Amino acid sequence: MKPAPFQYVRASSIDDALAGLAGHGDDAKVLAGGQSLIALMNLRLVRPAVLVDINRLSDLAYIRQENGTLAIGALTRQSAVESSDVIARLCPLMAEAIRFVGHRPIRNRGTVGGNLAHADPTSELPAVAVALGATFVTRSQKGQRTIAADDFFVAPLSTTLASNELLTEVRIPVWPAGQGWAFMEVSPRAGDYALVGVAATLRAADGVCQSGRLVYSGVGPRPIRVAKAEQALVGCSSGEATFREVAEIAAGQVEPSSDFHATADYRRDLVRALTRRALMVALDRCQKGA
């Protein structure tokens, strides 16, 4: 189980990396943490002709606050997110979700940008990014652009990132005071890809839900935001009865597919259970924060 040969480009700058990618189309791949890519290469399911290693671009590894925005460099290791006080404070949903990404040795190598660009629909960070309205900063030789998370994910392992383009930064609005959150998922085993995950946020005051976000992994070709369920929250009393109804709506709205590990029916069951539970936790945190 060994990878096929490839041409190796060790980039020492972003420009270097972009030059490496240019002209190869889909035959070139970016090597960040490699935690998904190399497994696929070992199985020879993926055989890039050129691999552009960006692990030297240490100026792409950062977590910082900039004018009300949390900026995370694409090469930031997932374990750095896990242990970051800044993330815990400014993006507690991501802090909670990141622990579900594989296991610690995977997170030590795996990067935030790599996870997002890989666009596995069962993965945690894409759902978090969509739930929080993140924007992705990308670079190509043509220059820089930003893509809303909602526009980024297209299909399994497919994004609007061009083949000659590099994801450089993720920007997330800093956490609004008083917003509750929860990330929950069910996977076959600890550390496995999720069968279903939910990224939930909730604002409530005086016993009434004001707004919320519900984004799911594992129930479609990309992270699925269920607007109908979110709308059903607004103006309703914050509590289990409402959340139960909202969960029912969410379960009815999603259109998951079936595979060996989970049928569509089971995934809907999980959406129903996780939605209610996540909202309960989010409400509790919302109340504690307020």
Added chain:
Amino acid sequence: MEQVQLTLTVNGTRYSRPVEPRCLLSDFIRHDLGLTGTHVGCEHGVCGMCTVLIDGQTARTCLTFAVQVDGAEITTVEALGTPAKLHPLQQAFWEKHGLQCGYCTPAMLLTAVELLNNNPNPTRNEICEAMSANLCRCTGYQTIVDAVESAAAAMKGEAR
């Protein structure tokens, strides 16, 4: 086949070798350097047998190309202790029967090293969280957790 010069430090020794870019770090450590304490179980990143420390952090070497770790400092099980002078974790695994076939043991030990470096007083739950990164087909895991718990206590005593 194209080769790239690779320079790195493994268990305190500096090596400089030409490698093919596609050479997995697991193969480089085992076959180029002859350090066969690092094992290979699945080569697709699930079982954790091939875990080493890269700059002090656990990593799956089957999901790492050797060329990626140019300049890095690698620690493998061979650096921990010798049969004559076991590392406290090795001693605890021995006493608590934390191994049977021994195949996952190097990975388990290095995972515990990282845990105890970051958190010298882990709770049993924290030990379970960390050690769940690697599969073990023999022990049922319980004695592995016992061993890490016991080593943590012993290592604290040593530090005093």
Added chain:
Amino acid sequence: MSAPAVKDHPIHRRWIGQSMKRVEDPRLLTGRGKYIDDIVVPNMAHAAVLRSPHAHARIKKIDASKARALPGVLLVLTGAEAVEQTGPLPCFANPPVAQYCIAVDRVRHVGETVAAVVAESRYIAEDAVDRIEVEYEPLPVVVNPGDASTSKGDAVLHPDRGANNIAHQRTLTFGSYDEDMRSADVIVRRKVRWPRSGAQPMETVGAIASYDEGTRKFTIYANTSMYNYVGWLMAVSLKIPAHKLNIVPTIAGGSFGSKIFTHKVLVLAATLARACGRPVKYVEDRLDNMTSCDNHGSDRIYELELGLKRDGTMLAFGMKVIDDYGAYLQFGVGHHGNAAAQLTGPYRIKSARIELTAVFTNKCQQGAYRGFGSEVNNFALERIVDAAADELGISPVEIRRKNFIQPEQFPYKIPTGNVYDSGNYGAVLDKALEMADYDGWRSRQADARKQGRYIGIGLASCQERSVFSSTEFWFWNHEPGFALTSSPESVNIKIDPTGKAFVTLYSPFWGNSPETMATQIVAEQLTIDPSDIEITYADTDQGLMGTGPGGSRYTVMIAGAIAGAATDIKRKLFKIAGHFLEASEQDLELRDGRVSVRGTDRGMTIPEIALQAYYFRLSLPDDCNSGLDARFTYDHPYTTQPNADRTDLGVFYPIMGHMCHIPIVEIDIETGQLTYLKYVAVHDCGTVVNPMTLAGHVRGGTVQGIGSTMYEHFYYDEQGQLVTANFADYLIPTLKEAPPNIEVGHVVTPSPFTEYGIKGGGEGGRMGVPPALASAVEDALRPFGVKIDTLPITPMKIRDMIRAAQQRKG
């Protein structure tokens, strides 16, 4: 052979019974273990194989020219080329099933070897594999075992063996089955499905073969186990005389049965080495191992019936069983021989019937996996006992207690003819109930149910047969074929001139503790300190008969062999010491490494005697030759021939352990997920040599059993593709899927027939979990009326059952 004499077991023991730290561990802990892939032979080349993408196809044409042209490639070998040198693989079925290390003209399962490449590196070998072009003619694929009897034409996997895909069909009846069923007040019937899972040790199978042109001899390093029992059969495959093959064992990174023989890998590596003139290493990668090992586990469909009196007294147990053996029949239907060892469990059931249909399908072949088919029988029997308890309104505890064989009834002959040596099943049950606080949990369960929580309490009381006899491999055959009856184990003990003990074992380390067991037993026998004992493993050139670990036999067998060799050594120690001390041998005793005259301080240490024995022949008694060593081959302690019509299978697995597992679980009925509130496992494995390592087997086996019960499944789709052929989809439990605390208890009922009264305990954990956990889940979901009759019990299936039940209710 009638029942052997009952052995006297000394009560005072210094080393046996101690939780001694393992002798094997220091080198394993420090990464110096030397597993097969750690071995380097000079000038070694590397092999990789092309695996069939088809479940069933004719190989029309292979074009390897592009592969051969690749720099670094030394050899590409197809089946048609290999068969010129190497014949079929060993097969224990009769009639045999032709199977080759590289498929010759037809592939019968996904992953079967189509061609092999040898190159300067594994990387290049895999590059070359990619360049081999094969033209296949797809054939009809047989996946459903129920279709086997009606398969015809091209769907028949082995036309030479019959007109359909039935591999073996036979009904065996034991005792007055029909009469007992007629006299039953109730006949409980149930269908049970046991899907295939497998051992999947963390290390795969490998071999490094060298062929020496000068001596015309093969040397093969391998992580195999039965090399000193039937290793020579591989010489037959290689078409060489047996003395031109030396198999050198390496330690194995786990086996659980899966490395018993490893014939495919071994013969392939040797074939390649001979063909390319270089030593060849072939180590399966995980994909190789999952799709084409020789050891997928049992895959059975049962229709069960249990006849009882209204008061719960069990009378007769019968089954129709279809076993999906996959594409080849390596060990015959020995798994069903094994199951017959404890067919009726711990119960006084008078008669039994097995209607067996073993079938061929386009899947990987079956082999051995911890339990060897008996774990499946345990599941089937305990499921129908639970069903009977439900139907008759008797508690699961009482129906078992009522039917247990009683301690005074041993040795006890069960309907199949096998004899159970000893046991105290009530004591095991009592201990488990007490450790689990069974009654306390029953009331907690009732309280929890009022709060909408679903707690389940499971119970299984199962046999764990140990010390197999080889008759189980063939007595199902219509024609026995090679009806072997030997399954011994050997040891050689040498005391060197300085008094150190060198112990040679003829079976390898595969994750068990052979060195620790041998050290403790030798220390006990010869009163030598464990630090003065050295253990080595013999290759086949040096080999005496050693059947190897498997069937929970090794500790019992090595204890018998060591006792035999130690007796000879002691005789010589006494003779020499008596000569020097001028004392009669009857007045001597061996204590703490010293032979002394009883009641005096006169004596000689073992090193003093050994020095004389080695270098001072002229000072020794006349009938003493130089040296101090002994070897002993210990045969199975109690085995008899099956009778001709197989109404009595003879005694073949008499050293009978027993266990009671009580899992207490809670099920999240919304997600189907299960958590462990408690897990109790009480085992009776007779005298325990090392409580720590035995508990290790119990816990490890329990988590493997949890894998088989809750997670693991080799699932083939309708096209015969193995959907779960990787570790992301084949779900081996991680630490988080294991119970946080498996509480292990022991009851000790020594075997009357073995040295020290030891019974085997290597497989027990996995043999008890499936029925125990199934009953726990069923118990938790009792309000939904759910029945667990198939594995694995994934959260999805639990939800499916709950959803269906809720829909039934409306």
